[in-house]
Amino acid sequence: MLNKYARAFFTRVLTPFAALLIRLGISPDVVTVLGTAGVVAGALVFYPLGEFFWGTVVITLFVFSDLVDGNMARQLGRSSRWGAFLDSTLDRVADAAIFGGLALWYAGRGDDLLLCAVTIFCLASGQVVSYTKARGESIGLPVNVNGLIERAERLVISLVACGFSGLHKFGVPWIENLLPIALWIVAIGSAVTLGQRVVTVRRESAEADAVGGESA
Numbered sequence: 001m002l003n004k005y006a007r008a009f010f011t012r013v014l015t016p017f018a019a020l021l022i023r024l025g026i027s028p029d030v031v032t033v034l035g036t037a038g039v040v041a042g043a044l045v046f047y048p049l050g051e052f053f054w055g056t057v058v059i060t061l062f063v064f065s066d067l068v069d070g071n072m073a074r075q076l077g078r079s080s081r082w083g084a085f086l087d088s089t090l091d092r093v094a095d096a097a098i099f100g101g102l103a104l105w106y107a108g109r110g111d112d113l114l115l116c117a118v119t120i121f122c123l124a125s126g127q128v129v130s131y132t133k134a135r136g137e138s139i140g141l142p143v144n145v146n147g148l149i150e151r152a153e154r155l156v157i158s159l160v161a162c163g164f165s166g167l168h169k170f171g172v173p174w175i176e177n178l179l180p181i182a183l184w185i186v187a188i189g190s191a192v193t194l195g196q197r198v199v200t201v202r203r204e205s206a207e208a209d210a211v212g213g214e215s216a
Contacts, residue, residue, distance in 0.1 A: 011071055014064060018071035028069040028076070028083060035065020036090040040097040047101030050109055052179065053166025056159050059098065063155065066091065088134075091151065092127060098158065099123035102183070118183050125190035126154055132197040141208065145200040149189030157182050 021031065039062045046055025069087060073079045099122050106116035129147065136143035149157070161182030168176040 011067055014068050015071055015075075018068050018075060021068070022072055022075060026072075028072040028078070029086060031065050031069040031072065032083075032087055032090055035062045035069070036094050038062030038065070039094040043094075043097040043101035044104075047098075047162070048104035048108060050105055051166065051169075052162040053169065055101070056163035056166060060159060060163075063094075063159075088130075092130060095126050095151070095154070096123055098155075099126070102158075102162070102179075115180055115183060118180075118187050122154070122158070122183060122186045122190060125187065125194055126151070129190055129194050129197065132194065132201065136197070136201040136204070139205075141201060141204040143197060143200060143204065145196050147193030147196050149186060149193050154186050154190065157186055 039059050042055050042058030042062065046052070046058065066087065069083070070079075073083055099119050103116050103119040103123065106112045106119060110116075130151065133143045161178045165176045165179040
């Protein structure tokens with residue numbers, strides 16, 4: 001849901017920047033790799049230290065590469081299976097780094113094993129939610145469902161909560177409680193989304209099998 005509207009808005013905003021990169025001779029694949037590297041560095045350097053505000057600033061700057069590289073490919077007329085594969089694969093790497101960095105914080109200086117477990121669940125469930133759609137599509141099903149919390153929602157909820165929680169170090173009271181609340185929301189929402197996709201794939205596969213049986 002959020003993914004559709006957010007992408008449309010930011011695509012328009014980032015189109016001039018994408019055109020500039022093209023004029024500089026930079027390829028979409030380079031932007032994809034550098035963007036992922038920036039997200040990974042921001043998450044694994046800042047988050048384990050509890051520097052949620054600055055870590056989120058760095059990550060947010062690089063997250064937009066996910067829109068820029070696709071915009072560049074369209075402007076160049078070079079949309080390809082390889083580009084789509086690389087982008088999707090590195091998205092998973094970036095997501096893992098974000099939640100992995102938070103898990104390291106809670107396992108270490110954050111000293112909260114329950115929230116560490118919740119964060120690891122967010123990491124794992126996010127990967128599985130993405131896999132269910134990819135696997136369903138690979139066996140010829142449309143997987144036509146809008147999940148409660150998909151990748152865009154996971155990122156927005158988590159990063160906004162992280163950024164605001166980091167304001168605790170600037171003297172804002174109680175705001176650090178936003179992050180645990182956000183992680184629980186993402187964990188529960190991801191579990192619901194996983195259930196939605198599994199039910200959808202089961203229904204679509206049953207319908208496809210029934211049509212195949214009638215054709216035979």
